Amino acid sequence: MAMAMARKISKEEIVEKLKDDGDFDRLRLKIIRRLKDNEELRNNMISVVKESTALNRPGAQNMKTRQLSDAIFEEVGSKMLSQLSDGLWGIIRSEEGxxxxxxxxxxxxxxxxxxxxxxxxxxxxxxxxxxxxxxxxxxxxxxxxxxxxxxxxxxxxxxxxxxxxxxxxxxxxxx
Known part of the structure; x- marks a missing residue:
């Protein structure tokens, strides 16, 4: 008796099914909610922005919001993105996450x-x-x-x- 050959399931098929069924979006939204709820991360990021020289330099209060935001991001953006990335991976990899x-x-x-x-x-x-x-x-x-x-x-x-x-x-x- 010949046994039917089992079809190999590719990573791409799994990802496609996760996307098609809405699983990917559901998981992504849960991860984002948990990231937003991370008080320690939020407080660290607020502290980084408050301590930025771009925010504290003379004339900063007279800058347009977009200009000030761009100046702050240029100064501390990579540090903030790094903190976000670490927080994100912590949620994804943790047993409690x-x-x-x-x-x-x-x-x-x-x-x-x-x-x-x-x-x-x-x-x-x-x-x-x-x-x-x-x-x-x-x-x-x-x-x-x-x-x-x-x-x-x-x-x-x-x-x-x-x-x-x-x-x-x-x-x-x-x-």
Whole structure:
């Protein structure tokens, strides 16, 4: 008996599906909200601007808003962008930040692409309990029987979709 060859899922397909389903925008907005809510980062940036020589030089109060803004950005822009970048990556990579949610979303999309025509492995609101590394699960209002069925399908599809060289726990590009 010949077993059907599993189709290799590319990184581009996963990213395209994330964009098409709105997952990318949803995650991006959550990250931006968390960045905006970072009081320490906000206070650091306010302090940098208040201490800038462009803001404190004689005649600064007579400058047009755009001119003053450009002068401040020219002086401290790279420092502020660096702080923003560090804050952003901190949110994306931290366990308390978005790391697990991003991983779960990507794994769910990968499982869906790996098992076309099979049982759907996710709901639009991403609330189905799906296994994640470390034995954790995401919460959802789905029956225990449905969870076990989905878990079985996800595990089956992982085995079929991955070659021997790949880690079956991670979609392409996330090793």
């Amino acid at each position: 978005m790391k697990n949610e991003i991983r779960e979303t990507v794994q769910s999309v990968y499982a869906t692409l790996s098992n076309p025509g099979g049982e759907k492995c996710r709901l639009p609101e991403h609330k189905i309990r799906t296994p994640v590394p470390g034995g954790e699960t995401s919460s959802c209002p789905v029956s225990k029987q449905k969870q076990e069925l989905i878990h079985g399908r996800v595990e089956e599809s992982k085995g079929e979709a991955c070659s021997d060289e790949e880690d079956p726990e991670l979609p392409p590009g996330f090793a």
